[in-house]
């Protein structure tokens with residue numbers, strides 16, 4: 001019997017790639033999205049229901065009518081800067097939205113959920129690479145909302161037997177190699193699409209901070225290909241079917257650090273064009289380095305990233321950026 005999975009935020013960047021992947025593995029993704037940021041044309045591997053997470057009744061009806069066996073929960077707001085300016089928007093959507101979903105799940109006896117968490121829950125890490133047992137001290141409301149939901153999931157596990165996996169992604173990057181979907185955020189704040197846009201259009205790309213304690217002075221991040229995130233969601237969902245654990249958290253990164261200057265040279269190598277980079281002071285709240293230790297998910301779930309070379313990841317993102325411009 002095929003398994004129906006509710007994918008909240010499935011019209012968004014990571015959600016749409018995950019729908020494609022889980023469909024190829026025999027699961028049926030059913031997207032639930034309000035399309036505030038998602039795109040209807042990104043929903044290609046199953047039906048969608050247009051609705052808001054905060055509409056508990058509609059979520060409940062959707063779970064029941066579609067015979068949903070489990071949930072992959074991406075829907076959230078994810079702009080760190082905006083979360084500092086407008087925290088209520090984040091607490092309402094990310095925390096109350098998740099509570100609404102969990103309420104609907106309890107009422108319909110859906111007891112499995114994979115949750116999109118983030119390395120932002122760690123705040124400024126004490127050491128690199130970051131392991132799951134390190135302290136979680138978010139330094140912005142966005143990270144707080146994700147940590148709060150992780151804590152709620154643990155409490156629901158103990159009290160109601162909910163089974164959950166929190167996947168703490170580092171920086172999602174790249175696009176489907178077939179270029180039918182890819183990253184399409186408005187506004188875009190992520191370094192790789194912005195650097196590619198700069199190379200393609202000549203628009204300014206600001207490098208924030210050149211005096212960090214890193215080899216070239218710019219910030220280092222761990223860029224994980226979106227298809228590697230997608231495969232991890234599938235494995236996490238399968239794990240929930242067998243595992244006796246109520247709650248498990250896994251980091252998701254490549255374990256390799258890439259600086260902003262590394263991105264500039266990789267974009268040049270891939271596109272043959274220069275990024276129009278300008279240099280600005282550090283932004284408040286940007287840790288010098290965020291690199292994942294993903295040994296836990298590799299050993300427990302057998303997950304392995306396919307994209308370990310940043311050039312390969314940027315190649316898929318470049319192909320998508322070119323295609324996206326033809327679309328519009």
Ligand SMILES: NC(=O)c1ccc[n+]([C@@H]2O[C@H](COP(=O)([O-])OP(=O)(O)OC[C@H]3O[C@@H](n4cnc5c(N)ncnc54)[C@H](O)[C@@H]3O)[C@@H](O)[C@H]2O)c1
Nearest residue numbers: 009012013014033034036037038052053075076078116172
């Ligand atoms: N992109 C990254 O690098 C990254 C890193 C760590 C964690 N995450 C998390 O992964 C998830 C997906 O990120 P993304 O980059 O694909 O974002 P995205 O904005 O592309 O996708 C989020 C989707 O959720 C939908 N949505 C938001 N609020 C909703 C609501 N109340 N009801 C229904 N739908 C709603 C949006 O319309 C959108 O389609 C988010 O939870 C984000 O916090 C992303």
